Amino acid sequence: MLAASKLDKSAKIFVAGHRGLVGSAVVRRLRTLGYTNLILRSHSELDLTNQSAVKTFFTIEKPQYVILAAAKVGGIHANNTYPADFITINLQIQTNVIDSAYRYGVKKLLFLGSSCIYPKHAPQPIPESALLTGPLEPTNEWYAVAKIAGIKMCQAYRLQYKWDAISAMPTNLYGPNDNFHPENSHVLPALMRRFHEAKVSSAKEVVVWGTGSPLREFLHVDDLADAVVFLLENYSDLGHVNVGSGKEVSIKELAELVKEVVGFEGELVWDSSKPDGTPRKLMDSSTLAKLGWEPKISLRDGLVGTYKWYVTTQ
Amino acid sequence: MTVTDTAASKLDKSAKIFVAGHRGLVGSAVVRRLRTLGYTNLILRSHSELDLTNQSAVKTFFTIEKPQYVILAAAKVGGIHANNTYPADFITINLQIQTNVIDSAYRYGVKKLLFLGSSCIYPKHAPQPIPESALLTGPLEPTNEWYAVAKIAGIKMCQAYRLQYKWDAISAMPTNLYGPNDNFHPENSHVLPALMRRFHEAKVSSAKEVVVWGTGSPLREFLHVDDLADAVVFLLENYSDLGHVNVGSGKEVSIKELAELVKEVVGFEGELVWDSSKPDGTPRKLMDSSTLAKLGWEPKISLRDGLVGTYKWYVTTQ
Numbered sequence: 001m002l003a004a005s006k007l008d009k010s011a012k013i014f015v016a017g018h019r020g021l022v023g024s025a026v027v028r029r030l031r032t033l034g035y036t037n038l039i040l041r042s043h044s045e046l047d048l049t050n051q052s053a054v055k056t057f058f059t060i061e062k063p064q065y066v067i068l069a070a071a072k073v074g075g076i077h078a079n080n081t082y083p084a085d086f087i088t089i090n091l092q093i094q095t096n097v098i099d100s101a102y103r104y105g106v107k108k109l110l111f112l113g114s115s116c117i118y119p120k121h122a123p124q125p126i127p128e129s130a131l132l133t134g135p136l137e138p139t140n141e142w143y144a145v146a147k148i149a150g151i152k153m154c155q156a157y158r159l160q161y162k163w164d165a166i167s168a169m170p171t172n173l174y175g176p177n178d179n180f181h182p183e184n185s186h187v188l189p190a191l192m193r194r195f196h197e198a199k200v201s202s203a204k205e206v207v208v209w210g211t212g213s214p215l216r217e218f219l220h221v222d223d224l225a226d227a228v229v230f231l232l233e234n235y236s237d238l239g240h241v242n243v244g245s246g247k248e249v250s251i252k253e254l255a256e257l258v259k260e261v262v263g264f265e266g267e268l269v270w271d272s273s274k275p276d277g278t279p280r281k282l283m284d285s286s287t288l289a290k291l292g293w294e295p296k297i298s299l300r301d302g303l304v305g306t307y308k309w310y311v312t313t314q
Numbered sequence: 315m316t317v318t319d320t321a322a323s324k325l326d327k328s329a330k331i332f333v334a335g336h337r338g339l340v341g342s343a344v345v346r347r348l349r350t351l352g353y354t355n356l357i358l359r360s361h362s363e364l365d366l367t368n369q370s371a372v373k374t375f376f377t378i379e380k381p382q383y384v385i386l387a388a389a390k391v392g393g394i395h396a397n398n399t400y401p402a403d404f405i406t407i408n409l410q411i412q413t414n415v416i417d418s419a420y421r422y423g424v425k426k427l428l429f430l431g432s433s434c435i436y437p438k439h440a441p442q443p444i445p446e447s448a449l450l451t452g453p454l455e456p457t458n459e460w461y462a463v464a465k466i467a468g469i470k471m472c473q474a475y476r477l478q479y480k481w482d483a484i485s486a487m488p489t490n491l492y493g494p495n496d497n498f499h500p501e502n503s504h505v506l507p508a509l510m511r512r513f514h515e516a517k518v519s520s521a522k523e524v525v526v527w528g529t530g531s532p533l534r535e536f537l538h539v540d541d542l543a544d545a546v547v548f549l550l551e552n553y554s555d556l557g558h559v560n561v562g563s564g565k566e567v568s569i570k571e572l573a574e575l576v577k578e579v580v581g582f583e584g585e586l587v588w589d590s591s592k593p594d595g596t597p598r599k600l601m602d603s604s605t606l607a608k609l610g611w612e613p614k615i616s617l618r619d620g621l622v623g624t625y626k627w628y629v630t631t632q
Binding site: 050051052081082083084085086087088092093098099102132135142145146148152155156157159160161162195196214241 | 368369370374399400402403404406409410413417420434450451452453454459461462463466467470471473474475477478479611
């Protein structure tokens with residue numbers, strides 16, 4: 001069921017989490033499309049875990065649309081070390097924002113999650129229907145349980161109040177503003193950083209763990225932002241929507257591409273004594289494709305742009 | 315979970331215990347049990363005195379009262395129809411209560427918290443009897459998934475706080491409960507109180523018969539709420555580990571046996587008729603309570619005795 005109405009370009013839109021990888025890309029996209037009435041609040045200006053601060057904000061600002069990209073996020077190590085933070089902060093943000101958005105006149109809310117909401121052994125490609133059909137990946141179950149609760153809250157508000165709340169679940173994202181931390185970044189920014197450092201230090205080789213055979217899917221965050229606006233403008237239904245590129249690459253192909261984009265001329269060596277990780281992880285984005293959306297940024301172009309951003313800001 | 319992880323320390327009888335939801339079926343039974351055992355320093359707040367969905371009110375309460383123990387029995391509960399009609403209330407109110415109470419309890423010096431859920435956290439097609447390990451292994455029953463998702467989040471919060479902060483939070487998941495203070499509403503009560511009310515009304519109106527839907531063959535497990543309260547105190551005194559704990563009676567009855575027993579206890583002398591053209595519902599629902607049994611707890615109230623006492627309560631209060 002599509003509500004094919006474009007939003008009024010002067011509509012007041014609150015982008016929660018506008019400084020993160022996803023939120024900043026959403027802001028860029030909205031501005032490019034002419035949506036200029038954006039309400040943005042940093043964490044110190046508005047603590048989304050504070051119920052009464054969030055209520056006050058909505059009472060005063062009265063946004064018409066909300067894109068909920070604010071979350072406590074992190075990699076495996078962070079999730080393992082701070083499980084209480086990962087489940088509680090996300091539940092608080094979601095419960096406060098979704099409930100206040102409904103009660104203070106927001107017309108539509110889009111909630112963002114991630115592919116880790118799905119069972120560890122979900123069928124590949126992973127369809128939306130895989131939700132809650134099996135055990136979660138233990139290393140991020142705290143975050144996943146919170147995000148699942150957010151999806152269910154959106155559905156529940158639509159059912160009880162006929163209120164327009166939707167959820168979008170992106171695949172692995174990359175792009176400007178990503179986390180390039182040497183210890184807790186994801187595979188793509190980690191490879192980029194390592195090849196860059198090897199290049200500037202004239203290292204002979206970069207060693208990558210595993211055989212390189214696992215398959216992964218990546219989506220440039222600017223494509224995700226475009227999909228978010230597309231869904232906000234065109235989708236109003238109960239089911240959460242996967243947002244992926246539909247294109248798989250092996251870790252080997254990824255590493256070789258990153259090496260080439262960065263311009264590292266030493267050797268890429270595989271330490272196949274180290275573990276590979278999940279053999280395959282690909283989202284089924286056919287729901288979104290049927291609505292008429294497709295990504296535009298190839299992996300090569302996306303890596304080139306991301307590397308340009310990386311060298312100018314690091 | 316290992317037996318050596320049980321903290322076998324009895325609580326100090328003067329310990330300050332906050333029983334959230336003390337007016338409900340479970341909370342009121344927990345209060346009765348605590349008082350019987352000599353725990354008299356109980357902090358109780360009605361909904362109008364303390365709105366648990368209000369984050370700053372809950373913080374203020376914990377800052378001022380500083381309970382040492384918390385039993386979280388407060389929840390938004392209801393049957394199939396209520397869950398279907400108010401899904402947003404069922405997920406949001408429960409998430410708010412849980413997040414506020416668990417987080418404030420940790421931050422304001424509570425030594426131990428016990429969180430209560432229910433058997434509907436488990437997958438619709440969980441193996442029978444249902445072990446604790448069945449959690450999140452399959453799809454939920456759609457009619458109560460809003461409540462179930464909230465309760466699962468509560469279990470996971472307790473585990474997360476134990477892991478990150480080494481804080482003592484445990485979860486207990488009871489089977490179908492019955493007893494004083496249950497909901498006997500003609501439209502949205504569960505099967506046991508519904509049968510009791512219907513046989514009672516048939517008796518006082520001298521009706522010829524009571525018609526019950528289905529064949530009577532599905533198997534169900536029931537636990538008297540006073541047994542649940544006893545298990546709650548037992549777990550509070552003896553269990554401090556990561557895994558949530560099922561609390562059941564381990565005894566199954568068919569709906570037919572249940573109906574005949576309720577008819578006998580109520581003293582209805584007309585006929586019990588089965589309308590087998592109507593649906594039966596889930597064939598079997600039984601919790602695996604062996605974890606709790608291994609800790610040394612067992613229920614004491616037989617179904618017959620429990621029904622007799624509950625009916626006595628029903629006629630004096632209705």
